[in-house]
Amino acid sequence: VLRLISKVRKFFEKAWSVGVDDPRKVIHCFKVGLALTVVSLFYYMRPLHQGLGGNAMWAVLTVVVVFEYTVGATLYKSLNRAAGTLLAGALAVGVHWFASQSGETFEAIILRTSVFLLASAATFSRFIPVVKARFDYGAMIFILTFSLVSVSAYRVDKLFDLAHQRFSTVAIGIFMCVLIGILICPVWAGQDLHLLIVRNMEKIANSLDGCVSEYYSSTVIDDDEEYSKKIKGYKCVLNSKGSEESLANLARWEPPHGRFSFRHPWNQYLKIGSLIRNCAYCIEALNGCIYSEIQAHELIKKHLSSHCMRLSSNSSTVLKELAVITKTMKKSSTIDVSVAEMNSAVQDLQNALKMNFLPTQLIPSLLTSVEETRDLILTMATTSVPVLLEVLPLVTVTSLLIEISARIGEIVYA
């Protein structure tokens, strides 16, 4: 029993932390409650009840099913539901009329086969990628309405009335949801996507900084927990693809809001997102090298550390500036300078690898002892360099990122 209690307590603690982390979620819950209460008030009013009949419960049903967390999702479901209901209703009425013209024996057969065929076709359409991304819910509602109408039509014989009633109740529900969703503390999928991308950029920058400085710092860092959390930031970027895509899909349904105009290029966000993910892969590999068993010679580490640190801090500066640019949606004049600095840091590092190294350090030591040199070359070959070389693709990706984001800068903010 005690274990059960502690489990329940843990559950509630978790629930509490969900609410504290994102108060918008709590507000959303009250919005759903409000929408439901308002819609059921409609039902309590006599005149409306006379007009819409028992179908008023469809309004309640619509609210429950359609009301989603983000405005985009609500609109997506609403529009799909409306379109699906309308299309299926019209088609069902048509089929019913056609069936009623062809005698009683055929009527049932035609109705049943049409349900079978159209349900199969609509289900199949849900597997096609384009349909799945945008009209999945609409296809389901299409099947639903079509089979409901053609099944009830057989009995009720007041087909047009039914179709009309259903559509008006659904419309009431949808209107309610959209109204409450947009007016009271709206949660925009587009804004969420925007923030997600910005946050991911910042995380990558922090991880890069953290990784390289940890590699080159000889002392153990004090505030270990927060620090390692910073470094591990890139891990969530690795698997962000799914949420980015769904947010972008939903953002397309949203009306212009805030700083986002009507045809905001949401696809660009996906492109940037995948570039950021590429950076995260590089950092993952870099991290692997840092914690690998083979460690570089202290001397070489020291020699290259200044260049590496400079490069990584430059790269992360560029990333952070990109994050700011994306956040404020304003072109920044300093970004070009930072990029130029980063590129020169890359050049320096390459030069350091090629030139400085061998003449000044190796050759004197070659003269003193062959043994020592061997060790030196060996360790140099095995660890320090790969770390640098993994920074290089990162840098390439970063500069690609800069290019793309500059292009977006032109598209969006100009």
Add this chain to the structure above:
Amino acid sequence: VLRLISKVRKFFEKAWSVGVDDPRKVIHCFKVGLALTVVSLFYYMRPLHQGLGGNAMWAVLTVVVVFEYTVGATLYKSLNRAAGTLLAGALAVGVHWFASQSGETFEAIILRTSVFLLASAATFSRFIPVVKARFDYGAMIFILTFSLVSVSAYRVDKLFDLAHQRFSTVAIGIFMCVLIGILICPVWAGQDLHLLIVRNMEKIANSLDGCVSEYYSSTVIDDDEEYSKKIKGYKCVLNSKGSEESLANLARWEPPHGRFSFRHPWNQYLKIGSLIRNCAYCIEALNGCIYSEIQAHELIKKHLSSHCMRLSSNSSTVLKELAVITKTMKKSSTIDVSVAEMNSAVQDLQNALKMNFLPTQLIPSLLTSVEETRDLILTMATTSVPVLLEVLPLVTVTSLLIEISARIGEIVYA
């Protein structure tokens, strides 16, 4: 108009290819059609219609909403729907009884506040991760049923009848779905997950082979397209996390089937999946190095190529054997040998880096010309080695993978 026609044709071609790629999807569509037709037949039969009233359409609704592609998803939705309906129905009846005891003015207030509060609470519970993964749909149905019942109760006054009818119609729909879903060509989420993991292992093995051999082959490979497709195989592994998790979630709901017993450790699949993804990250980094601008000296490349090729082919053999083991779910005796071979290949490579290299090749050349040596060391340092060193974490991951899969072997197949 012509463009529209070509667009429509393209759409249908795409749809056709979806059907050809996976005929199970086509079968699924006909299953949905069949289930709907059978359920609507229930509705056409007079006696049942008398018993269940206009609520028979709930059976149709249930079929449309609950019938999903995999058995796991259908069961998940069915059980959630049943539990949600039952719980909400019971609660609604309770609240209604309580409200009816407290006078007419209070009745409406109590009903409305209870709808508001419970809808808010249930919506909030959908944000809690545990609930979201397993009972998301049930929570939605809970809100739906509760508000429907407490809204209609006010009018209909035949509360128990309504609740009873709804539950029996929902039960008919669910029974239909589960029956048709399991009996006719079932699609098991568990099996899909199993195959996904096996396929990912094979893809990683192929990519690893392809990468390393492309790096060390001087000639351009002929059948370019298929070959590069093989190498790019790891790309889909990178983003497989989402589908793996959802499949594992659904697989938990499935009854024992085929070679999967009741409490099959689906979590282990997730662990293996994430290890495979780690491998994919390494290959991504390896790929980056291979296509980077700086290329190694031919001599060194040749010197290390045999070791590298051996290591990569050993690693991919191990991976392929693991795939076979996972596929057949039988312990293989050869796996230990392969692992030992791979480990020895790692040792050889490390030795090649440490020893062979410098005495036999560097020191003679040191004597001939300092210039040449510098070039040699330089190129050695910059490219060949990092490639190898990136193989190393891969190998570590692989051996981890082996350990884990051996442990699974003990759990599952013993």
